[in-house]
Amino acid sequence: QVQLVESGGGMVQAGGSLRLSCAASGRTSSTYTMGWFRQAPGKERAFVAAITWSSGSTYYAVSVKGRFTISRDNVRNTVDLQMNSLKPEDTAVYYCAASYTVAVVTTEGRYAYWGQGTQVTVSS
Numbered sequence: 001q002v003q004l005v006e007s008g009g010g011m012v013q014a015g016g017s018l019r020l021s022c023a024a025s026g027r028t029s030s031t032y033t034m035g036w037f038r039q040a041p042g043k044e045r046a047f048v049a050a051i052t053w054s055s056g057s058t059y060y061a062v063s064v065k066g067r068f069t070i071s072r073d074n075v076r077n078t079v080d081l082q083m084n085s086l087k088p089e090d091t092a093v094y095y096c097a098a099s100y101t102v103a104v105v106t107t108e109g110r111y112a113y114w115g116q117g118t119q120v121t122v123s124s
Contacts, residue, residue, distance in 0.1 A: 001026045001027060001113075002024060002025070002026040002027055002028055002098045002112070002113040003024070003025045003026050003113075004022055004023070004024055004096045004097070004098060004113055004114065004115035005022070005023045005025075005096075005115055005116070006020060006021070006022050006094065006095070006096045006115045006116065006117060006118040007020070007021050007022075007023070007118060008020040008021050008118060009094060009118030009119045009120045010119075010120070010121070011121040011122075011123065012086055012120075012121070012122055012123070013122070013123050013124075014086060014087055014088055014122055014123065014124050015085060015086065016086050016122070017082070017083060017084045017085075017086065018083045018086065018120060019080060019081070019082050019083070020036070020080065020081040020083065020094055020096075020118060020120070021078055021079075021080050021081075022034065022036075022078060022079045022080070022081075022096030022115060023076075023077065023078050024077045024078070024079070024096075024098060025077065028053075028077050028098075032052055032053055032054065032099065032100060032101060032102045033050055033051070033052050033053070033098075033099040033101055033102070033103070033104055033105055034050065034051055034052075034053065034070075034072060034079040034096065034097070034098055034099070035047065035048070035049065035050035035051075035096070035097045035098075035099065035105070035106075035111055036048040036049045036050070036070060036079075036081045036094060036095070036096060036097070037094070037095045037097060037108060037111075038090075038092035038093065038094045038095065038120075039092055039093050039095070039117075040089075040091060040092040041091075041092075043092075045095065045108055046061065047061050047106040047107075047108070048060070048061050048064055048068065048081070048094070049061065049064065049068055049070040049081060050070065050099075050104045050105065050106060051070045051071070051072050051079060051104070052102070052103070052104060053072060053074060054102075056071075056072065057103075057104055058070050058104070059104040059106065061106075063089075064083075064090075067083065067084050067085045067086075068081060068082065068083050068084070069081070069082040069084075070082075079096060081094070083120070086120075086122045087122060088122050088123065088124045089122075090120060090122050091120060091121050091122050092119075092120060093117040093118065093119050093120075094117060094118050094119075094120050095114055095115055095116075095117045096114070096115040097111035097113065097114050097115070098111060098112060098113040098114075099111045099112060100112055
């Protein structure tokens, strides 16, 4: 089992920044890829970014590339999502997820564990 706890959400004006953090505990040595997803009101949950624990390879959704940065700390077992130049359309509940797959994956079904989510609200 892997437990994930997100933090760092909040409200910010358009153009501002927020940093989300995901603390992983439990059998983290078995997880290879960590991802961030988000779900806006009335929409399905969507992939945002992912990173592999070992090599640090990253992948981003087109909508956030160049604005968001995912990083990991293998010692602290945390994965952060730095979000800059935020837009109102970034408003959503953001979820951290852990996958057993070695390569970066963007499909929700490939992630076995999920955090409870943290709300991000960007006002115009």
